[in-house]
Amino acid sequence: MIHAIEELFERQARAWPQLAKGLEGLARAKTRPVRIDWFDIAIRHIPHRMASTTASVDRESVAKRPCFLCAGNLPSEEEGLQFGKDFTIYCNPFPIVDHHLTIVHREHGLQHIANQFGNMLDLAATLPGYFVIYNGPECGASAPDHMHFQAGSRGLFPIEKETAGLTNITVPNYARNVFLLRGRHRSALIHRAGRVIELLAETTDKRAEPMVNIAVFHEKGEWVTYVFPRKKHRPEVFHTGELTVSPASIDLCGVFVVPVAQDFERITGDAIAAIFREVTLPDDQFQEIADKLESGP
Numbered sequence: 001m002i003h004a005i006e007e008l009f010e011r012q013a014r015a016w017p018q019l020a021k022g023l024e025g026l027a028r029a030k031t032r033p034v035r036i037d038w039f040d041i042a043i044r045h046i047p048h049r050m051a052s053t054t055a056s057v058d059r060e061s062v063a064k065r066p067c068f069l070c071a072g073n074l075p076s077e078e079e080g081l082q083f084g085k086d087f088t089i090y091c092n093p094f095p096i097v098d099h100h101l102t103i104v105h106r107e108h109g110l111q112h113i114a115n116q117f118g119n120m121l122d123l124a125a126t127l128p129g130y131f132v133i134y135n136g137p138e139c140g141a142s143a144p145d146h147m148h149f150q151a152g153s154r155g156l157f158p159i160e161k162e163t164a165g166l167t168n169i170t171v172p173n174y175a176r177n178v179f180l181l182r183g184r185h186r187s188a189l190i191h192r193a194g195r196v197i198e199l200l201a202e203t204t205d206k207r208a209e210p211m212v213n214i215a216v217f218h219e220k221g222e223w224v225t226y227v228f229p230r231k232k233h234r235p236e237v238f239h240t241g242e243l244t245v246s247p248a249s250i251d252l253c254g255v256f257v258v259p260v261a262q263d264f265e266r267i268t269g270d271a272i273a274a275i276f277r278e279v280t281l282p283d284d285q286f287q288e289i290a291d292k293l294e295s296g297p
């Protein structure tokens, strides 16, 4: 699959001008490291992310636009690779990292994680050297109306190094609350992730689906999963216009996307830490769930 994806990128970069432009944009992207507590964040200035960062994802706006993930609405140059019976892998024309992929369900239907986490694990196992992410419908997905994942190269994936060797489900002294799930057994992991989602739904009173971002990678036979429980979609600085940022899975994993040049110059590690704390689940609720996970079935 990895080889087929390399070939897909080569073919699509020649045949599809929008992707070629995105890859050029990524090659020009500036990256600046900042330190938060005891870990690093890579701030990335990528102007072509503006539309995604500021996308209107309320029900009305989404209902009005044609779905950009439905096969019938794709540009004629765009081609994909089949993954399993339900998904197609495409090159993402607005990349944040190298080999940025969008993995799209064949049928138009709401973004949801229930019964889909196994597919995420399978994707991660099929894509060594990649991470796979899920952005909840109210947590950064710009197509909340069409089920999809994304994936990308782990060449730049700060959280992997920060949490290396950590096995606990909760990560201490961290600017963002995250559930860390490691395991070699697919069904056991699906069960544990399902339990996290269920407890989140109860605690935050979101019955359809709790607000989450999820990232997974697979290495040496082990899956490493990060579940970021969310409190809100966008930080206050976004609404006031102070900073054009809208964190989702990739940002929470340590690649913080900033489409505006001035923001890139002036944003600080403290500002990012404050944004993370504001949009992820507060400590008391997080701890309550962590306690239940450790004691419960």
Ligand SMILES: [Zn+2]
Binding pocket: 067, 068, 069, 070, 071, 107, 108, 109, 145, 146
């Ligand atoms: Zn669609």
